[in-house]
Amino acid sequence: MIEDKPTRTELSELGEFGLINHLASFARSENSSTLKGIGDDAAVIDCGDKAMVITTDLLVEGVHFDLSYMPFKHLGYKAVVVNLSDVYAMNAIPTQITVSLAMSNRFPLETMEELYQGIRMACDMYGVDLIGGDTSSSKHGLMISVTAVGFAPKEDIVYRSGAKENDLICVTGDLGAAYMGLQLLEREKQIFLENPEIQPDLEGNDYILERQLKPEAGKATILKLKELGIKPTAMIDVSDGLSSDLLHICDKSKVGCAIYSEKIPVDHLTYTVAESFNLDPTTCALNGGEDYELLFTISQADFEKIKDFKGISVIGHITNAESGKMFITNSNQAIELTAQGWNAMN
């Protein structure tokens, strides 16, 4: 006899991007005002003269954050900033957010207030209004869902899909620091769990800890690019890791790339701490996530305009699709870039 058993596919079989791609088949994009649906840092809606971008991120306790070393104020702040980062990555200016919170009753009001102080701090820093949300109890743990909206003239919006052969690949700031900050916090947590009398030793590591606990979004870069009269051809924020995010640009733009190990900006402290963990600093910079720097491509003609601007590194160039997506080592070897992602590194 043949049994008609219902199929059961484990979510883990698909992986994060597999799942997102699969669920995208349920998306609907039929209204003429929907300029861009799923598949970029934010969706884009036609508002007449202007375009509105909208993006949302969900942070779940035990999955995206660990309350044993993440202060509530920082958590609230970071939940906002990661969304603003997506708005800037569309070359738009964030203006409003909504925040929804589910919180178990093990938390008192004072905790929620700290969280909202952090949310408010981010709003004030970036000039963004907190205009709504929802609050609920939860049976277990804490969850924060933030939606951010922003605006730009329609022609200013930058997608992941616009990179062209010979464009220069640029990245702001430095990479791998947030990942090393996380490693440090995780290590001190383990030591504490094994021996609660030992106090965490985090001294001298403020920079990488701040990169993990108090990241910044790309406001300064976006304003600077506007001032310099540069519109990137493609852009994404570095949330999953340089490799993974650059591959998104290549896939959406149907191009290849070549980036150079020696050009990838790594802070001195990131370098030192990575080595103390026996990790290769460049690997951390390639695959460490949560840096929230901006990765973008510009036409070669714009190189003169940015070459003296500190805080932007040209790390390579866009090639044709057939040339592949390449990472060039210091010894001039070309290695295929893979989307290892920072989750895979843990």
Next chain:
Amino acid sequence: MIEDKPTRTELSELGEFGLINHLASFARSENSSTLKGIGDDAAVIDCGDKAMVITTDLLVEGVHFDLSYMPFKHLGYKAVVVNLSDVYAMNAIPTQITVSLAMSNRFPLETMEELYQGIRMACDMYGVDLIGGDTSSSKHGLMISVTAVGFAPKEDIVYRSGAKENDLICVTGDLGAAYMGLQLLEREKQIFLENPEIQPDLEGNDYILERQLKPEAGKATILKLKELGIKPTAMIDVSDGLSSDLLHICDKSKVGCAIYSEKIPVDHLTYTVAESFNLDPTTCALNGGEDYELLFTISQADFEKIKDFKGISVIGHITNAESGKMFITNSNQAIELTAQGWNAMN
């Protein structure tokens, strides 16, 4: 010795509306494009000619829904519709949504697909695009966060705050049905838990079950009001219960009200089932939530335009603030309306 103990205030001490009011103190509303922040069915953002409204709702397993009788497809559908209802309550037309989902790995992919089928069904019914979201695992249970946006000419937006003395109070459809549907589902669940061999007896109760499991948002009403050339003076959707939601209009508009028991629309089945539960049908209509009907006020001059329109009941009128918020019984007694809310009824 005086100990400096940190204060701990339980969230339950404040209650839902107390908490919302408290958290509103962290809101920020400084950008000129923010036309309305917290305090209505949706926030309103200036987009040039048009206004955009944005609203968000969070549904948490074990708090807002019970998977033992809520099919996933209905859950996805309802999560969308409750947000669209808020957009219509601003007299705007919803156009796009984002959906974020946190789901424990006890659920297979097929469950997530059912959920998205329901989401898509609601999108198709209301002509709304699904343009983004986020997907995450969770340590426990299922959470859905939906954000809906919609548009209207700026002058068409209706707030809770516009009701004027002598305006007529109108409500669409009938009330209390979703609440009675919930009672029925809860009763059959208890019977099943006590004796799993007894099959649920839900026959003949389709109408109230559908009102609970598959509510509709006020699209038809909004289109009809536009066709009739009526702009309500104030509007809200009936999600917490008629009393509670009418009190919101009165508070925001700084007015009183008088509604008449005999005028409150209650479906025949709601009436019968309420009586079988030894509940007063009018109390269910006043305090039962989740009907997602529209409650609005219109100028008396507009009465002629709607009086023949089935599906809208005039249930009373707005008074001055000093006259209080009154419920007039069938025996002509005036009782102060209280915001019991449907949660309190459980």
